[in-house]
Amino acid sequence: xxxxxxxxxxxxxxxxxxxxxxxxxxxxxxxxxxxxxxxxxxxxxxxxxxxxxxxxxxxxxxxxxxxxxxxxxxxxxxxxxxxxxxxxxxxxxxxxxxxxxxxxxxxxxxxxxxxxxxxxxxxxxxxxxxxxxxxxxxxxxxxxxxxxxxxxxxxxxxxxxxxxxxxxxxxxxxxxxxxxxxxxxxxxxxxxxxx
Amino acid sequence: xxxxxxxxxxxxxxxxxxxxxxxxxxxxxxxxxxxxxxxxxxxxxxxxxxxxxxxxxxxxxxxxxxxxxxxxxxxxxxxxxxxxxxxxxxxxxxxxxxxxxxxxxxxxxxxxxxxxxxxxxxxxxxxxxxxxxxxxxxxxxxxxxxxxxxxxxxxxxxxxxxxxxxxxxxxxxxxxxxxxxxxxxxxxxxxxxxx
Numbered sequence: 426x427x428x429x430x431x432x433x434x435x436x437x438x439x440x441x442x443x444x445x446x447x448x449x450x451x452x453x454x455x456x457x458x459x460x461x462x463x464x465x466x467x468x469x470x471x472x473x474x475x476x477x478x479x480x481x482x483x484x485x486x487x488x489x490x491x492x493x494x495x496x497x498x499x500x501x502x503x504x505x506x507x508x509x510x511x512x513x514x515x516x517x518x519x520x521x522x523x524x525x526x527x528x529x530x531x532x533x534x535x536x537x538x539x540x541x542x543x544x545x546x547x548x549x550x551x552x553x554x555x556x557x558x559x560x561x562x563x564x565x566x567x568x569x570x571x572x573x574x575x576x577x578x579x580x581x582x583x584x585x586x587x588x589x590x591x592x593x594x595x596x597x598x599x600x601x602x603x604x605x606x607x608x609x610x611x612x613x614x615x616x617x618x619x620x
Numbered sequence: 621x622x623x624x625x626x627x628x629x630x631x632x633x634x635x636x637x638x639x640x641x642x643x644x645x646x647x648x649x650x651x652x653x654x655x656x657x658x659x660x661x662x663x664x665x666x667x668x669x670x671x672x673x674x675x676x677x678x679x680x681x682x683x684x685x686x687x688x689x690x691x692x693x694x695x696x697x698x699x700x701x702x703x704x705x706x707x708x709x710x711x712x713x714x715x716x717x718x719x720x721x722x723x724x725x726x727x728x729x730x731x732x733x734x735x736x737x738x739x740x741x742x743x744x745x746x747x748x749x750x751x752x753x754x755x756x757x758x759x760x761x762x763x764x765x766x767x768x769x770x771x772x773x774x775x776x777x778x779x780x781x782x783x784x785x786x787x788x789x790x791x792x793x794x795x796x797x798x799x800x801x802x803x804x805x806x807x808x809x810x811x812x813x814x815x
Contacts, residue, residue: 501731526801595800597792598793599793602789605721
């Protein structure tokens with residue numbers, strides 16, 4: 426499943442680990458991250474894997490989904506950051522779209538190490554198709570989840586590139602390679618996870 | 621409408637604040653008057669250097685710029701105001717940046733009360749695709765040359781999409797609209813400035 430994308434991510438300089446199940450991926454992260462400060466990006470993948478509870482027993486964890494909006498700022502300065510992605514191209518580009526920006530900013534700067542946990546459903550053959558997926562599949566689902574009054578949330582079928590004040594698709598970030606000075610590990614899971 | 625006017629109109633429609641100036645001096649006067657008594661972070665930008673903005677703002681603000689001896693780090697990332705330029709700007713209103721370390725682009729996405737994006741007319745291209753081409757093939761090779769990187773673009777005339785360890789093009793960010801919770805003003809100048 427992940428042979429091509431793993432090879433292409435590694436050629437770009439990313440560390441990559443693959444897992445058959447979310448439970449195995451969670452066990453790996455639980456073993457690898459210990460005694461650290463850990464920030465969480467808003468992610469259904471991370472939530473469904475129970476990572477906040479797992480890591481919270483032996484790390485200092487910060488997540489605004491659990492403890493409120495001020496945790497966004499606390500999560501910016503942590504040693505480790507966890508997030509998922511909205512799209513992954515088999516050619517190795519990692520795509521995220523954000524509205525408030527804390528999640529994508531943390532994939533770019535400010536931590537010792539970033540883990541990007543990505544289920545097989547995020548994968549598309551090309552960059553253009555992965556971007557299409559992020560815009561037309563992940564983002565409308567997120568707008569619906571957040572109860573936004575955007576055309577994509579109301580109709581639930583595709584991106585309308587709206588000018589709605591409630592638009593959540595404000596910043597696009599494409600990682601072509603790991604950022605300089607920040608270790609970036611991609612965790613690929615052979616299950617459908619998140620949006 | 622001129623190219624500058626089309627760009628300003630498209631940016632406003634997307635929710636950005638926009639101000640337009642004939643000269644770099646007029647734009648610097650405006651920023652000098654607007655930013656007072658604040659902590660200010662600067663992205664690494666030849667545009668800001670050409671405008672002598674550090675010299676002007678530092679007399680009445682606390683300005684953190686790694687081009688002027690301050691370390692990259694939490695001071696600039698946590699400043700109230702952030703000032704940087706862009707690598708490409710589409711007449712359709714998309715704001716494009718490419719970064720290697722990530723501090724500059726992360727700050728356009730999160731963490732400040734207000735961000736100013738200062739762009740000369742040379743950064744503007746008619747479409748998103750052309751503005752992206754400009755950022756990759758014009759701005760990025762010039763930056764790699766300035767930083768004396770050993771990448772193929774330094775010798776050549778274009779982006780080679782290299783896998784060099786010294787590659788500085790690691791992340792692409794595109795602002796489709798201002799991030800939620802952060803005021804974002806684009807300062808357009810009818811002069812050639814920066815890369």
